[in-house]
Amino acid sequence: MKVKTTVMLCLLVVIAAGGTSAAQEKPDLDIEKRIVEYLKANVKPGQPVIVSDLYNNIFKTPEERKVLDRLFNTFFKIPLFVAQYRAGANEIPTLADIARQFNLPVEGEASILLTIIDSDPRVPKFMQRDPATGEIIAVDIEAVKKDKRFGQALERTLIGWAGKDAPPFRIGLFDGTTLASEDLRGKSYLLYFWFTGCPPCVKISPHLVQLQENFGARGFTVVGVNADRFLELEATDEQRTAYIKKAGFTFPVGHLNKEMQEAYGNVNLYPTLFLVNSNGVIDKHYLNYQAYEALAQDIESMLTAGQP
Numbered sequence: 001m002k003v004k005t006t007v008m009l010c011l012l013v014v015i016a017a018g019g020t021s022a023a024q025e026k027p028d029l030d031i032e033k034r035i036v037e038y039l040k041a042n043v044k045p046g047q048p049v050i051v052s053d054l055y056n057n058i059f060k061t062p063e064e065r066k067v068l069d070r071l072f073n074t075f076f077k078i079p080l081f082v083a084q085y086r087a088g089a090n091e092i093p094t095l096a097d098i099a100r101q102f103n104l105p106v107e108g109e110a111s112i113l114l115t116i117i118d119s120d121p122r123v124p125k126f127m128q129r130d131p132a133t134g135e136i137i138a139v140d141i142e143a144v145k146k147d148k149r150f151g152q153a154l155e156r157t158l159i160g161w162a163g164k165d166a167p168p169f170r171i172g173l174f175d176g177t178t179l180a181s182e183d184l185r186g187k188s189y190l191l192y193f194w195f196t197g198c199p200p201c202v203k204i205s206p207h208l209v210q211l212q213e214n215f216g217a218r219g220f221t222v223v224g225v226n227a228d229r230f231l232e233l234e235a236t237d238e239q240r241t242a243y244i245k246k247a248g249f250t251f252p253v254g255h256l257n258k259e260m261q262e263a264y265g266n267v268n269l270y271p272t273l274f275l276v277n278s279n280g281v282i283d284k285h286y287l288n289y290q291a292y293e294a295l296a297q298d299i300e301s302m303l304t305a306g307q308p
Contacts, residue, residue, distance in 0.1 A: 029105060029106075032106055038059075040112050049116050049120075051068065051072060074104070075116065078113060080144070080269075081269060082098070083141050083144040083154055084154065085097070086139040086141055094135060101288070114129065123147075124143040126139060126141075126144045161265070162284060162285060163281065163282065164281070165282070166181065166282050167264060169260040170259075171225060171255055171256070173252055173254040174226075174253050178254075179252050181280070186219070187219050188276060188278045188299075189220065189221050189222065189223050189276050190220075190221075190222045190274070190276070191274040192208060192222055192225060192271060193227060193270060194225070194226060194271045195228050195231060196235040197235070201270060203289050204289050205249075207290070207292040208222050208251070209247065209250070210296075214296065215299055215300075215303065216250075216251075219278065221252070222251040223252055224244070224249060224252065224253035225256045226240065226256060227256045227261075227267075227270065228255075229256070230255070230256040230257065271288065272286065273295075274286075275295075277305075284302075
């Protein structure tokens with residue numbers, strides 16, 4: 001995609017609907033469907049899309065351009081997400097995974113965005129796709145690492161965290177108090193980076209509640225680190241409070257700040273989780289949604305290993 005003005009590649013922002021959340025007004029679905037259908041009918045493999053043409057000649061209303069802006073922002077986040085997912089989960093994300101992560105509600109939307117990405121000269125050739133299904137069948141993580149636009153952000157995320165001391169942090173909690181890493185000395189904890197409208201965060205929330213219930217009596221706690229304010233989303237304090245009440249969170253939840261975001265590798269994929277043992281050392285690092293069984297097994301192994 002190309003635009004007339006210079007666009008800052010904001011790779012360290014929310015992985016979702018172009019910076020929106022479920023608490024915000026959703027883009028008009030009919031407009032999004034119309035834009036996606038136009039792209040599906042007109043985008044040809046190997047031919048870059050000229051965004052300025054779409055703005056100036058096809059989709060001219062503020063509502064249409066709002067949707068285009070969202071898709072444009074999403075466009076630059078997908079390569080990093082795919083590489084992170086492949087490295088962190090040791091699996092290749094499906095089109096459905098991509099659609100859920102970026103809140104792409106229109107059928108075929110994730111696939112057409114991948115086609116545009118694959119044709120854009122500014123994006124490294126990092127994936128192979130099944131010509132019949134459009135699914136990604138191979139991911140070249142090294143190609144992403146070597147690219148000047150994406151490589152640095154990917155390296156910061158994929159740094160070998162296990163065995164390193166957890167960076168210190170201090171966050172303001174939703175209840176007006178503060179929580180610092182030093183307050184957790186001698187306890188094990190799971191740092192959970194999330195934002196209010198993140199689809200995989202919604203999916204993982206019940207697991208975190210269950211983990212707190214099952215392991216809380218053994219010197220373990222989940223710590224929620226909410227990125228709404230950091231990402232300048234429009235979710236209100238009332239909406240956040242309603243969210244965590246509905247989800248049943250009984251563990252501390254606070255606001256992400258710049259210092260903590262940078263200390264933990266410039267977190268840019270949500271959810272991201274760090275499992276920290278009672279010695280303050282990172283035991284596991286997770287990217288994206290994780291099944292309850294996998295998290296519970298890792299926590300059990302960590303707690304058992306820490307027993308005298």
